[in-house]
Amino acid sequence: MIGKISTGKSFGGCIHYCLNDKEQVSMQEEVMVGRAEVLMYNQCYGTEKEIISQFNEVRRLNPNLASPVLHVTLSLSPGENLPKDKLMEMCEDCAKEILFEKNQYIAIYHKDTNHQHLHIVANRVGFDRKTVSDSRSYEKVAKYCRKMEQKFQLKEVLSPRKYLSEKERLIPRQDIRKEHLKQDIQLALKATKNYPQFEAKMTVMGYQVLKGRGISFTNDKKVKLKGSEVGFPLMKIEKIFALKQEQEKQQVTQPQTQTETQLPPKEAYERYLLQKRQQQGVNLLQAANKNLAKEINSLIDGLMKPEQPIEQQVPSLLMKKKKDKKRQQGMHL
Template identity: 45%
Template sequence: MIGKIVTGKSFKGCMLYLHEGRLQETEELQQQEMEKKQAQVIAYNQCFGNKKELIRQFIEVSKLNPNVSKPVFHLTISLAHADAGKLNNQQKADIAASLAKEFQFDRNQYVAITHADTEHEHLHIVANRIGYDGKTASDSNSYKHMAEFCRKMEQAYKLEKVLSPNRFLKPEQRVAQGQRIDQRKEVLKKHLSKAIKQCKNVQQIRQYMEDKGYKVEQGRGIAFTDQQNVYFKGSQVGYSLQTIENKLIQEQQLKQELKQQKQQQEQKLALERQQEQIRQQKRSRGHGMHM
């Protein structure tokens, strides 16, 4: 289990993202994105309604403390691939309730949302840091608290154990930084490098990566989800959409140059063979005259 927590400014932006997915270029693609997400609210706390009603309710309560610039808590719990299907919605709602208590927003507004778009299950909790009493839930040491919480839940629900980040471990438990290279990123980079060498355009690269088991999302940028359902933006591994397009152009130019060099070399060899044949013919004629 891996946990992530961020604070934000916009309840609307967070809610729309979780209900509708990433912003797409057309209404048709946006509808497909929503259908793929299949967002489902499995728990409400101190609030209720559809996404528009929830947004309005959260904003109204956040006004009780207008000095807080980031009233949004967005917490994500990602289950390991091996744990797919182990938890039902009630258990996920219970985890959300435990998480709310851990971060002391259990008396505040929050909703727990699941998605059915991947085998790698995610639980999202959107919470109002501002309570009905105007007090604000602290985000101090939130990453450490989240790591500790995940270890507790793994034990409680018999889930696959995941190492906490180095900075949250005791010195004797820490792994050398050089040993913590994210192999998933390295594998993704190798696949993209090979794809660029073999493909002529972005569409072919998408097909190549999908054949390798990745889900590819392309809009204003490009992103990849591997077979463990870990999501990477292309820019995170040095392959933004613009970079890929530039590298494709460079690769095609290089192939053209190599093709021209090969043709020139073949022409040179053909010319040398022709010249050698002419020299042999001259030597043969000279030898015949001397006889």
């Protein structure tokens, strides 16, 4: 569930938009007739003109307020549907959460998209002349949406990190698109030996790859993500392929033994000793290369794991600094 909130100057413009069909911009554009349905009236009632007049009468109780209009939009994810009584309950909860439940407001249900969404137009000026604060309004709406997701068992959406508590910021966050990209990069790295093969593999998997000072990937939905956002910056990808090339160089081919021929006993014995020394040298080289291959594979496996995003590292560092600061303060007591 996604919520948006804004303030404005004109009740007329906002209420007219919410209660009427969209205006046709071009002849090719289809306009849905009857897209708006009023779900709730609070401290107001009547036609569009009458409602606008009632809102304007109350706003005059605080003539110094430049933006008396409060406009909230609530959108459910595609495929989610709630009955009208639940939508009304959601609107009432919104009014209580943002503290305009005693003021004039009207809730409208729009039907012109593939997902349910509501508009709430409220008067920030109350009958007691008090004004609904617009401070931290985005944070309030984000918290309200998370509550509604739990209450009505809706799909959870991530709140902006700056609106989370310090404890919540420590919890790793997952983005489905980033998780998919991360897994696809890992698969492509394992299946290829060099960068050109890797880029071709990612293209086959549906990504457009852009390589410059860094690397970015654009999926089939035109969503662009940097490699560094999913733990695979360009430097790391290039290092993986450098190690793979080093690994290939260490492959030792077994020397072919000369075909046995009838030799005199002395020459046959000398040939035997020479081949034995050669085999011992090959065995030592193969053992050294085997150990080196293990080290390279270990390095590659480590690099295959995505780096932790910077935004997840910062809270941990901040917590460590706070603990160090408290420890130092305790020493001076």
